[in-house]
Structures are given as C-alpha cells and as structure tokens.
Amino acid sequence: xxxxxxxxxxxxxxxxxxxxxxxxxxxxxxxxxxxxxxxxxxxxxxxxxxxxxxxxxxxxxxxxxxxxxxxxxxxxxxxxxxxxxxxxxxxxxxxxxxxxxxxxxxxxxxxxxxxxxxxxxxxxxxxxxxxxxxxxxxxxxxxxxxxxxxxxxxxxxxxxxxxxxxxxxxxxxxxxxxxxxxxxxxxxxxxxxxxxxxxxxxxxxxxxxxxxxxxxxxxxxxxxxxxxxxxxxxxxxxxxxxxxxxxxxxxxxxxxxxxxxxxxxxxxxxxxxxxxxxxxxxxxxxxxxxxxxxxxxxxxxxxxxxxxxxxxxxxxxxxxxxxxxxxxxxxxxxxxxxxxxxxxxxxxxxxxxxxxxxxxxxxxxxxxxxxxxxxxxxxxxxxxxxxx
Numbered sequence: 428x429x430x431x432x433x434x435x436x437x438x439x440x441x442x443x444x445x446x447x448x449x450x451x452x453x454x455x456x457x458x459x460x461x462x463x464x465x466x467x468x469x470x471x472x473x474x475x476x477x478x479x480x481x482x483x484x485x486x487x488x489x490x491x492x493x494x495x496x497x498x499x500x501x502x503x504x505x506x507x508x509x510x511x512x513x514x515x516x517x518x519x520x521x522x523x524x525x526x527x528x529x530x531x532x533x534x535x536x537x538x539x540x541x542x543x544x545x546x547x548x549x550x551x552x553x554x555x556x557x558x559x560x561x562x563x564x565x566x567x568x569x570x571x572x573x574x575x576x577x578x579x580x581x582x583x584x585x586x587x588x589x590x591x592x593x594x595x596x597x598x599x600x601x602x603x604x605x606x607x608x609x610x611x612x613x614x615x616x617x618x619x620x621x622x623x624x625x626x627x628x629x630x631x632x633x634x635x636x637x638x639x640x641x642x643x644x645x646x647x648x649x650x651x652x653x654x655x656x657x658x659x660x661x662x663x664x665x666x667x668x669x670x671x672x673x674x675x676x677x678x679x680x681x682x683x684x685x686x687x688x689x690x691x692x693x694x695x696x697x698x699x700x701x702x703x704x705x706x707x708x709x710x711x712x713x714x715x716x717x718x719x720x721x722x723x724x725x726x727x728x729x730x731x732x733x734x735x736x737x738x739x740x741x742x743x744x745x746x747x748x749x750x751x752x753x754x755x756x757x758x759x760x761x762x763x764x765x766x767x768x769x770x771x772x773x774x775x776x777x778x779x780x781x782x783x784x785x786x787x788x789x790x791x792x793x794x795x796x797x798x799x800x801x802x803x804x805x806x807x808x809x810x811x812x813x814x815x
Contacts, residue, residue, distance in 0.1 A: 501530030501537075508540045520544040521553075534560070535567040539574050546578045554578065569600055576608045585616035603634045610643075619647040641676075648679045652686040659690040666699075675702055677709030684715035693719050697731065704738070710747040717751040723758050731755055746775035750785055757792055765792055783812035 443458030456464075504526030511520035521544040527537035542557035561571050572591045579588035592609045610625040626643050629635045635643075651665050666674075666683055673679055680703030687696035696719035703712045716735075721727035735752040742748055753768030769792065773785040790805035 497529055501527050501533045504529075505533050505537055505540075508537060508544075512540055512544055515547075517544040517547045521548075524557075528560075535564040535570075539567070539570060542574060542578065546581070551582070568598065569595070572598075572600075573605060573608070576605075576612060580608060580611045580615060583615060585612050588612035589616060603629070603632055607634065614643070614646075617650065619650045623647045641678075644673065644676070645678045645682075648673075649682055652682050659687075659692055662686055662690055662692070663695070666695075674699065675706035677703060677707060677712050681709070681711040681715040684712070684719050688715075688719045693721055694727065697721070697727070701734070708742070713745075713747045713751055717754050720755055720758055723760070728755065728759055732759060732761075744775055746772045746777070746781060749775065750781060750788070753785075754788055757788055757795075760795075762792065762796060779812050783809050786812060 445456045445458055445461045447454040447456065504523045508520045508523035508527055511517070511523055521541050524537040524541035524544065527540075528534045538557045538561040542554045542561075545551075545553040545557060558571065558575060561567055564571070572595045575591040576588045576595070579585070579591065588608070589612050592605075592612055595605055595609075606625055606629055610622055610629065613619075613621040613625065622643060626635065626640055626647070630640055648669070652662065666687070669679070669683075674683070680699055684696040684700045687693070687699065697716065700712050700716040700719060703709070704716070716731070721731060732752065732755050735748060735755060739745070739748055739752060749768050749772035753765050753772055756762075756765035756768060766789070769785055769789050773782065773789070776782045776785055786805045786809035790802045790809060793799075793802035793805065
C-alpha cells in the first residue's frame with residue numbers, strides 16, 4: 428500500500444513528456460505512461476521467455492518426474508520385500524523384489540531377496556535365475572557368494588557350496604559367518620579334516636557353542652577313525668595328527684582305541700586309553716580298555732590287571748571298572764579274582780547292557796570250571812536282561 432501511494436503521488440507531480448517522431452507523425456506521451464508501458468512490455472516479454480523455457484525443458488522434467496516415481500516405487504518395493512521375507516511371506520517378498528528391480532541401484536539387493544524367497548518356496552529354477560541376474564555386480568560379489576553358499580548348503584548340494592566358498596577364499600573373505608557356512612558345506616561333503624580345521628578356528632573366536640563343537644569333533648573323528656580298511660599305518664598317521672589336548676577327550680580316546688584294536692594295535696590302544704583315563708575318567712574309555720585286552724598269559728595282560736586293581740582302590744564302587752577287571756582276570760584264568768570282581772560289578776550295575784555282560788562273563792567262568800548249573804543260571808539271566 429505504501430509503495431502504491433508513493434507511486435501515485437510521484438506520478439501526479441511528474442510533468443515529464445515523451446515525444447515520438449515518425450514523419451509526418453508526432454506522438455506525445457506522458458512520462459508516466461511510457462514507464463508503465465515499458466514495465467508492461469517487460470512483464471509480457473518475461474512471461475513469453477518463461478513459457479518458451481518451460482516448453483523446452485518439459486521432456487527433461489517429465490523424465491525426471493518419472494525417474495523419481497520409479498525410485499519411490501522401487502524403494503517401497505525393496506522395503507516391502509524385506510518385510511515380507513522376515514515375515515515368512517515368501518511369495519509377497521518375491522513379487523515386491525520384482526518391483527524393486529525396476530531401479531538399477533536396487534536391482535542387485537532385490538535379486539538376492541528374490542533368490543532367498545524363491546529358495547524358501549522350493550523353486551530352484553527361479554532361485555538360480557535371481558542369482559544369475561546379480562552375478563555381474565562386482566559390488567555385491569561377497570553378498571552373492573555368501574547367499575549361494577547358504578542356499579546350497581540348505582539344499583544339500585555341498586559341491587556347489589564349496590565352489591562358492593573357494594571363490595570367497597580367493598577374494599580374501601575370512602569373516603566368522605563365512606567360516607561357519609564353509610564348515611557346514613565341508614561337513615555335508617564329508618571332508619572331515621577340513622571340518623576339524625574350521626572347528627578349531629571357530630573355537631578360537633568363540634563362534635561355536637561348546638556342545639556343538641564337541642559333537643562336531645566326535646563326528647569327524649568317528650568318520651576318520653571308523654574307516655573300514657585294515658590299513659594300520661593309515662590309522663596311526665591319522666592319530667598322530669590329532670592334537671594332544673584332543674587325544675584325552677573320552678569319546679575320541681574310546682573311538683581311537685577301538686580303531687587301533689580292530690587293526691591289531693593293542694599296545695597303542697591301551698596306551699591311548701591309559702592316557703585318557705589319567706586325564707578324565709569315563710566309562711566309555713574303561714570299556715575300550717577292556718576291549719583292548721592283551722593276549723592271555725602275556726606280561727601286558729598282567730600289567731593291565733595290576734593297573735585296574737590300582738584304579739579300583741580309588742574307585743571301589745565303579746561297576747564298569749570292576750567288570751573290566753573281572754573280564755581281564757577271566758582271560759588270564761584267575762578264576763577266584765574273576766568271580767569276585769564280576770559279582771561286584773553285577774551288584775553295582777544299573778544299566779541292562781552291563782547286567783547282561785556281567786551274567787555272560789559269569790556264565791563263561793562257571794562253564795570253564797565245569798559248573799554247568801551255575802553257568803545255565805547266568806545264561807538264563809543274560810537272556811532275561813536282553814529283553815529289558
């Protein structure tokens with residue numbers, strides 16, 4: 428309002444004129460009118476130039492608008508795909524991933540989400556198609572290889588998983604999650620030496636639960652030591668590679684003793700069991716000591732009996748040890764000692780398998796002594812225990 432009043436007052440007291448000559452014509456205009464006319468012409472010119480500029484830039488503006496719309500739709504699809512994947516709605520996740528792929532920046536991540544969704548729906552062809560679409564993206568190489576490893580292990584295809592693991596290792600990836608899936612792939616491929624190496628590596632980082640770590644070691648050693656071949660040198664080589672800290676583990680020591688005994692390496696089997704028992708007492712290892720008994724009449728068998736008697740002084744109520752000592756005395760034909768220890772084991776035994784074995788050993792003892800009635804009684808008791 429102040430500006431309008433100022434202009435009106437100024438224009439009222441402005442006596443200036445503008446004369447335009449164009450022979451033979453003459454046009455007289457007031458200065459105020461000329462100024463107003465110039466302003467009007469400027470506004471019209473400016474509006475025309477803006478209209479021309481807007482018309483020229485229209486295609487670019489439309490393209491930018493469409494790009495922004497695609498970007499919004501793609502980002503929304505990516506968010507929906509992740510949400511649906513976590514919710515377990517894998518069909519919705521795959522459809523949302525398809526929408527997210529419309530933007531090049533989101534195509535790689537959307538493809539990985541789509542691959543996981545298709546895998547959960549047991550659609551291997553679509554899963555492989557999604558993974559192939561992201562294979563050329565160098566920025567997502569590690570993510571793709573980790574996804575391939577995980578999905579192939581879940582699909583029980585260790586060869587394909589190990590190929591991805593090899594490519595990961597070649598690129599220098601060594602993080603914990605990669606090692607865990609690599610271990611599972613080697614486990615499925617029954618590559619037990621590599622499983623043991625990875626378990627030890629993961630244990631150093633405390634990346635495995637102790638129970639799981641122990642079970643994996645047991646499975647690995649059971650497979651390595653359970654080779655059906657009679658190659659004693661191979662078993663000795665495998666056992667020599669086992670760290671000392673693991674040799675004394677009860678299950679591993681018992682399994683190794685059984686494997687060594689099966690190949691006639693009874694001295695090595697007994698040494699393995701004695702080392703393990705000195706570290707940690709376990710019934711499985713005591714049972715392996717009984718099965719690794721030396722030949723009758725040898726100094727080694729007498730040494731076994733003496734060692735078991737020494738152990739029994741500190742463990743007088745150990746049924747497994749008493750059974751072992753009775754079986755060793757029976758093999759050495761020490762009838763009195765054998766009967767005493769076997770009857771002690773029978774009185775302390777709780778497991779049906781141990782009761783059955785005690786009766787069987789007592790039946791063999793009485794049969795060797797010609798006591799057929801007592802032998803028949805124990806044979807009957809052995810049969811009854813087998814039914815439990």
